[in-house]
Amino acid sequence: MARTLLCEIVTPERVLYTNEVEMVVAPTLEGEIGILPLHVPLVTVLKPGELRVRYNDGKDVDWFAISGGYLQVHEDKVIVLADNAALASQIDVGRAREGMSKLEERMAQLKQDAAEDGILEDCERDLKWCQAQVAVAERR
Amino acid sequence: MANLRDIKQxxxxxxxxxxxxxxxxxxxTAKIKKAQEKIEAARPYALAMVEVLGNVARFVQGASHPLLEEHDKRERxxxxxxxxxxxxxxxxxSNILRLTEQIISREQSNDAETSVIAVGKKAISYLRYRGVEPTVAYRDISDKPTFADARAIAAHIIPAYEAGEIDAAYVAFNRFKNVAEQKAEVYQLLPIERRVMETEDAQIDQLMPEYVFEPDAGTVLERLLPTYVETLIYRALMESAASEHGARRTAMKSATDNATEMVNTLTRSYNxxxxxxxxxxxxxxxxxxxxxxxx
Known part of the structure; x- marks a missing residue:
């Protein structure tokens, strides 16, 4: 049995996932990062995208869409602090798409009105989250 | 002697x-349980958040970030x-509204302006009645708060603080002590108190390994602090939701008891x-x- 990592994916609302895994691949600001057991202690910022978790001798992979957040590695324990996360099989693609088109419309509107930056940023963040969900759901 | 039919009615x-x-x-009673479970479910995130924040802070000695800096003036x-x-x-x-008014009068006596962000219909109508127009008002979220709600509230204070439009931010909410007890409390949101980031035990400090930061510790901290404020607000919202149900249960229990007693008295006079x-x-x-x- 290979050495494993304890992977925890936590959102503000609940603990989404806990499992003994062999590898975690997460989207960081500078690209993708793969974490194997015995990784050095690390703290990093994640961007919206797809997070993969490999376990059971690489036979099983769980896919997640995450909306950005933080990741900490410490003594074979990976904690993912995500603002929002969803297991690929539980993503509601239809809803995410709907959200995407609505948000795009709203953003175009806001840009025209030259609205406050805050709202636009919020929309952009939500949009990226929807895009990440769709992307992950489609790759599955 | 009162008329029989009147008493009956x-x-x-x-x-x-x-x-x-x-x-x-x-x-x-049923809702308290659910609300309590939500608080529990949110705990791992909050704990992990504080842990990461502590780790980062140790590596950014004398960390400076707009949200950590106290402003020299205190005008708003x-x-x-x-x-x-x-x-x-x-x-x-009424406990929360009294606290809010206390803060307002305290700040005003120090020549600081105040702005209120009202959550819940009760705050909105009370404050309007008292002639305080809330800068932002949220309704229909206090029963089932989500993280997105907390984020929306934070979006009104974090940029304002960074821009120097406000010099401090507080949250007044009911802390959920237990099912029968709530305590109205005020918590300082901004500037973030530095002690949050200081590990209490110096020994842990030495045992902690070197962390690698990506892209770098400063950037991580910069992103982490606003999220930390959001978690604080989220927690306050959830505690308030649980407290609301607790308070309602206590109030309704004594109302039921009083009604039962009244029925007994009335039945006696009826007989x-x-x-x-x-x-x-x-x-x-x-x-x-x-x-x-x-x-």
Whole structure:
């Protein structure tokens, strides 16, 4: 049995996932990062995208869409602090798409009105989250 | 002596009221449990967040970030006042509103302006009545707060603080102590108190390994601090939701108890009145019979 990592994916609302895994691949600001057991202690910022978790001798992979957040590695324990996360099989693609088109419309509107930056940023963040969900759901 | 029918009517009306309060009590009891579970579910994130924040802070010695810096002046203060949308929950809302007013008058006596962010219909209507127009008002979120709600509230204070438009931010909410007890509290949101980031135990400090940061510690901290404020607000919202149900349960329980007692008293006077009427009738019959015999 290979050495494993304890992977925890936590959102503000609940603990989404806990499992003994062999590898975690997460989207960081500078690209993708793969974490194997015995990784050095690390703290990093994640961007919206797809997070993969490999376990059971690489036979099983769980896919997640995450909306950005933080990741900490410490003594074979990976904690993912995500603002929002969803297991690929539980993503509601239809809803995410709907959200995407609505948000795009709203953003175009806001840009025209030259609205406050805050709202636009919020929309952009939500949009990226929807895009990440769709992307992950489609790759599955 | 009150009329029999009047008493009967009152008994029926008090009984139907007590049925309502009893139902509300039971609904609140069920909701407390759910709200408590939500608080529990949010704990891992908050704990992990504090841990990461502590780790980062140790590596950014003398960390400086707009959200950590205290402003030299204190001219504008924001208060997030968290109340409920519905009443019938005892002193739940009035405690918060009193606290909010205390902060407002304290700041105003120090020549600082105040702006209020009102959460819950009760805060909105009370403040408007008192002539305080809330800068932002949220309704229909206090029953089931989500992280997105907390984020929306934070979006009104974080940029304002960074831009120097406000010099401090507080949140007033009911802390959920236990099912029967809530405590109205004020917590400072901004500037973030530095002690949050300091590990209490110096020993842990030495045992902690070197962390690698990506892209670098400063960037991580920069992103982490706003999220930390958001978690604080989220927690306050959830505690307030649980407290609301707790307060409502207590209020409804005493209302039910009072109604039951009232029904008992009323039933007693009803019986007494009925007895008096019967006695009266007998006396009349006897009197009538005696009059007939005499003639």
């Amino acid at each position: 009152r008994i029926v009306s008090v009984q139907s009221t007590s049925q309502i309060t009893r139902t509300m009590e039971m609904v609140a 203060v924001a208060v997030v006042s968290i109340t409920s949308d519905r009443g019938l929950c005892g002193a739940f809302n 007494r009145a009925r007895q008096a009427a019967i006695t009266n009738e007998i006396a009349e019959i006897v009197g009538g019979a005696a009059a007939l015999e005499d003639s």
